[in-house]
Amino acid sequence: MNMKSLTANIRGIATLPLLLTVAAIILLFLLPKFVTSTYALHIMILIFISVIMGSAWNILGGYTGQYSVGHAAYFGVGAYTTMILLQYRHIAPWYGVWAGVAVAVATGLVIGSICFRLRGPYFVLASIAVAEIFRVSALNLPGLTNGAEGILITEVPPFKIGNAVITDFMSKVPFYYIGLVIAIAVILATRLVQNSKLGYYFQAIREDQDAAHSLGINLTLYKNAALAISAIFTSLAGSLYGLYVGFIDPGTVLDLGLSVQIVMTCIIGGIGTVLGPMVGAVVLVPFSEALRSNMIAQALIDSGLVKEDSPIGTFLKEQLSHAHVLIYGILLVVVILFMPDGILGFIKKLLASKRKETA
Amino acid sequence: MKKLVALLLAVMFVLPAVALAGTVKLGFINSITGPEAPIGENLTNGVTLAIEDLKAKGIDVDLVKEDDTGKPDKSLAAFEKLATRDNVVGIVGPYTSATANADAKLAERYKIPVIIPAASKEEITRQGFKWVFRVSGTTGDYAGVLIDLATTLGKPKTMAILNENTDFGVSGAKSAKEIAEKKGIKVVFEEAYSKGSPDYRSTLAKVKATNPDLVFMVSYVADAILLMRQSREIGLSPMAFLGAGAGFSVAQFAKEKEISNGVFSSTQWTEEAPWAGSKAWFKRYVKQFGKAPTYHAACAYESMMIMGQAAAAAGGDREKTREALTTGHWNGILGEVRFQDYDGYQNQRKAVMLVEQVQNGKHETVWPLKDAVKKPIWPFPGWKK
Amino acid sequence: MAAQRCGQEAHLALPGLEKVTQFEGAGSKDHVPGQLTSLLLAPCSYFLYYMIVFFQSLISGILIGGVYALIGIGLTIIFGVMRVINFAHGDILMIGMYMTYFLFTVFHIDPFVSIVITIPLMFLFGAFLQKVFINRALNALPQNQILLTIGMGLVMSNTVMLAFTSDYKILTTTYSSSSVEILGISVSEPLVVSFAITVAITAALYWFLYKTDMGQAIRATAQDREAAQLMGINVKRMSIIAFGIGSALAGTAGALISPTYYIFPQVGSVFTLKAFVITVLGGMGSIVGATLGGVLIGVAESVGGVYIGSGWKDVIVFILFLLVLLFKPSGLLGTSKD
Known part of the structure; x- marks a missing residue:
């Protein structure tokens, strides 16, 4: 199945998909010119961050088969480094972000050299434990992280080259473009990895660690390489989140729930594919926002399908927003039981069975 | 796929929200779900009573409720939505200190008056913000x-x-x-x-x-x-x-x-609080919701009453609402409320x-x-x- | 900030010393005789306080550890038989807590008595979960199994939240805060009772797994699924029974801590992670190991909380966990299968 999807992807660099991709990118770059709603931009930025996190995890989890459920650690380390440097050392974020990346990669390598000795469920548990250690430590080291009170920045300093102000970060547009560029970068990186020798090593490790080892592939080295690439982008996502939201605390950027969400984005979209995390993010982010803000219930009422004062209407209005995590949970169970290869895998299977019917 | 969703999103959000004539549109952010929900419920109930009382005063409030699940990032999304998509005149909330602190910054950026009902972290009203008002006392x-x-x-x-x-x-x-x-x-x-x-x-x-x-x-x-x-x-x-x-x-x-x-x-408030109407309000609350209110409920009630009256008097103008909040004073179940500048605070009620x-x-x-x-x-x- | 932390460390290092110095400062003028005695007694009382604090934390650690053990045993049986990491374990415990709460408030059945009802109900609940959900994913990738159980946990906790709101429920019995004092150390009565029940249940479980045919079959399945199947053991049925037992144990643990803890829909997450640590510590699939692991974690939390700071409790537990994973991956009592 993997060889097949590999060859399919290599052949996938045909002209039509390439044109479509370029068109999509151009469209996304032009979007802020037409869309003035900051709320729409906000959702788009959240989608970009989710794409970055998901794709970054995908390199380690999807291609190398190391299912880390502790990626919040790299997200949080990136966010904290950038924010601490900005807030307490007055170091501008475009330097701080790279410090964040360096710290995240360094922690990643330390964690990796410890945890990669473990396999299967043990690795999963160890990755959770490490992320939890980071969360609790951030809570208990107020001198470094300001503890439970979190770090609140009032503004991001303007980005200047020489004396020319490139952007002052007062609107969402600069964050939109930064998010978009990093998202494109991580997708390019995934593509490069997929088709390189490195990628073949990663996938060999995913398929059978022992076989890969006997072929002379250095397991520790390549697992750590995958983790390092993954940590770079996860940390960038964390820094972008911190600067954009302007507030971080251990409960939001180092939370186990965040780690789960990262994995979920990939699994729902389709694990080990370039498009999977994108599909996952594009489905999950607007969906959870619509549930949180009760937009779905409101839409049902506005469309006249459900009367506002009918029992169903009041139930939807009062309860649906309470139920958003419940619906999330049900979605998770359904996807795993009935579409174990995610939405992409499900669509492929549907197409394949249709093709069989016609043939 | 991505293109399509982007387009859909754009269409969905660009459409301006239709404002109803003769009413004030206000926002309310609260921890309706999540770990802080048990206390959040008090705030919701308090606001429900305030909406009733405002109606009795001839002020129709078109209230947009938002859940922030107690998380700052969700709270910011909610604020963003209220400020730019729903175009509310003013916002009451959010509940917790962490979320209120994060939202305060947005209030300043979007120039939208916010009354924080129950968060008590001192710094919230010590950052020189002009648009952030607080009914709650401080830690x-x-x-x-x-x-x-x-x-x-x-x-x-x-x-x-x-x-x-x-x-x-x-x-x-x-x-x-x-x-x-x-x-x-x-x-x-x-x-x-x-x-x-x-x-x-x-x-x-x-x-x-x-x-x-x-x-x-x-x-x-x-x-x-x-x-x-x-x-x-x-x-x-x-x-x-x-x-x-x-x-x-x-x-x-x-x-x-x-x-x-x-x-x-x-x-900040009890059933026997020495202010007019406390006891009656307590009874009404118990009758309507079947449980006793905490001070959070009273603070949220008072915050919404003040915001509703100020916004209605200002004819739904944000800047005028802000001025009304800065200069006005109100009498209710929390006694006399004024937003004052003292001890490094701005727009802070001196809580008894x-x-x-x-x-x-x-x-x-x-x-x-x-x-x-x-x-x-x-x-x-x-x-x- | 730094000063504040320094102060804190000083207390950690020298409990009791503050009291002595403070006495000297405060009473130096009017209570000369008092000061004299206190000076004479100072080293003595310092030692006494030190010992009391130590034993206090040791004993409450062991007692709490008994309940942890029960949670861990449940998880270890599930993992042993199915090789599935059950992330809904804490949420199953939460269901047990709510059951206990309603049996107490509606039918006035004492929590320690109501386990007679909770155990069979929770067994059925677990068996149902296994039959309907987990059995379908037995051959799925491990990360998918983990996410499946996480999803199930979310569904459970949020359904409970919709049904009973997220209010904290407090179950107050006449003995909820009773204690007996032994040599200056207070021992919580409800914890002692729950510890005794834990011991009894563990003993019964041993008897079941080692002396009955069905128990043997479960153990055989845990040891080697395929071999057990070849020997004619109905592996699917054993899985259902194992998940049932695991859930019943988690539910019982929930019932046992109800009188001294509080109940809310998200309470499970506290215990899920702990359960893993305990299970891995003892050796995945080892019941003696899980018992030991539970007590060990209880003591590590309690004693660590005193000497390192209660905020660091979880870090201590997780570091212990990583150390065991790295240096003795089969657990303290597990036999290596590799």
Whole structure:
């Protein structure tokens, strides 16, 4: 199945998909010119961050088969480094972000050299434990992280080259473009990895660690390489989140729930594919926002399908927003039981069975 | 796929929200779900009553409720939506300190008046913000009134501080330490515990070993009960147990009289509060929702009343609403409310704090003495074995 | 900030010392005799306080550890038989807590008595979960199984939240804060009772797994699924029974801590992670190991909380966990299968 999807992807660099991709990118770059709603931009930025996190995890989890459920650690380390440097050392974020990346990669390598000795469920548990250690430590080291009170920045300093102000970060547009560029970068990186020798090593490790080892592939080295690439982008996502939201605390950027969400984005979209995390993010982010803000219930009422004062209407209005995590949970169970290869895998299977019917 | 969704999103959000004529459109952000939901419910109910009362005054409020699940990023999304998509005139909320602190910045950026009903972290109104108003008292107010009471009734020399390791707990503990030291009380023990542990016995044993005169705690509902139960087990019996609002001032805590009798807690409002209409409002709340309100409900009610009146008088203009809030004053179940600049605060209500003590399984207002319903019992009478 | 932390460390290092110094300062003028005695007694009382605090934390750690053990045993049986990491374990415990709460408030059945009802109900609930959900994913990738159980946990906790709101429920019995004092150390009565029940249940479980045919079959399945199947053991049925037992144990643990803890829909997450640590510590699939692991974690939390700071409790537990994973991956009592 993997060889097949590999060859399919290599052949996938045909002209039509390439044109479509370029068109999509151009469209996304032009979007802020037409869309003035900051709320729409906000959702788009959240989608970009989710794409970055998901794709970054995908390199380690999807291609190398190391299912880390502790990626919040790299997200949080990136966010904290950038924010601490900005807030307490007055170091501008475009330097701080790279410090964040360096710290995240360094922690990643330390964690990796410890945890990669473990396999299967043990690795999963160890990755959770490490992320939890980071969360609790951030809570208990107020001198470094300001503890439970979190770090609140009032503004991001303007980005200047020489004396020319490139952007002052007062609107969402600069964050939109930064998010978009990093998202494109991580997708390019995934593509490069997929088709390189490195990628073949990663996938060999995913398929059978022992076989890969006997072929002379250095397991520790390549697992750590995958983790390092993954940590770079996860940390960038964390820094972008911190600067954009302007507030971080251990409960939001180092939370186990965040780690789960990262994995979920990939699994729902389709694990080990370039498009999977994108599909996952594009489905999950607007969906959870619509549930949180009760937009779905409101839409049902506005469309006249459900009367506002009918029992169903009041139930939807009062309860649906309470139920958003419940619906999330049900979605998770359904996807795993009935579409174990995610939405992409499900669509492929549907197409394949249709093709069989016609043939 | 991605293109399509992007387009759809664009179409969905660009459409301007249709404003209803003759009404004011206001936003309300609260922790409707998530770990803070039990207290969040009080705020929702308080606001529901305020909407009814505003209607009686001829002000129709088109209220947009948003859930922030107690998380700052979700709260920002909610604020963003209210400010730019729903185009509300003003916002009441959010509940917790962490979310309120994050949202305050957006209020300033979007120039939209916000009244924070119940978050007490001091910094929120100390950042020079023009658009952020706060009805709630500050953590300093909570600690101050308790330490006032303790130093008036007795001569405490030492104090232990135990707080949950959250934004609320940490800022409460900081204020308490600062105020205690100013009054010459030595803080002999301080520790932030992680919320939700089933066993605080060893920590309490450590507190007992330092033999403090006062034990000051900042906790939410469940931990407050747990801490007191285990204090009884351990036999920790100081001159007084002081609880800074939240978990110590809910009815559920008072009901556990075996462990709650004699405990002081500071609060912004009680049923017997010396302000007009408090008692009637309490009864109405109980009748409508089947449970007793906490001070959060009263603060949220008052915040929405003020925002509704100010916004209606300003004809739905944000800048005029802000001016009305800065200059106006209101009289309600929290007494007279003005937003003032003092001690480094901007647009902050000078809260008149009350102290309640649990006596016979009920919260009784015992401080300040002129408003007291019952006499405070001092010192802590000790545990009944 | 730094000063504040320094102060804290000083207390950690020298409990009791503050009291002595404070006495000297405060009473130096008017209580000369008092000061003298206190000076004479100072080293003595310092030692006494030190010992009391230590034993206090040790004993409450062991007692709490008993309940942890029960949670861990449940998880270890599930993992042993199915090789599925059950992330809904804490949420199953939460269901047990709510059951206990309603049996107490509606039917006035004492929590320690109501386990007679909770155990069979929770067994059925677990068996149902296994039959309907987990059995379908037995051959799925491990990360998918983990996410499946996480999803199930979310569904459970949020359904409970919709049904009973997110209010904290407090179950107050006459003995919720009772204690007996032994040599200056207070011992919580409800914890002692729950510890005794834990011991009894563990003993019964041993008897079941080692002395009955069905128990043998479960153990055989845990040891080697395929071999057990070849020997004619109905592996699917054994899985259902194992998940049932695991859930019943988690539910019982929930019932046992109800009188001294509080109940809310998200309470499970506290225990899920702990359960893993305990299970891995003892050796995945080892019941003796899980028992030991539970007590060990209880003591590590309690004693660590005193000498390192209660905020660091979880870090201590997780570091212990990582150390065991790295240096003795089969757990303290597990036999290596590799």
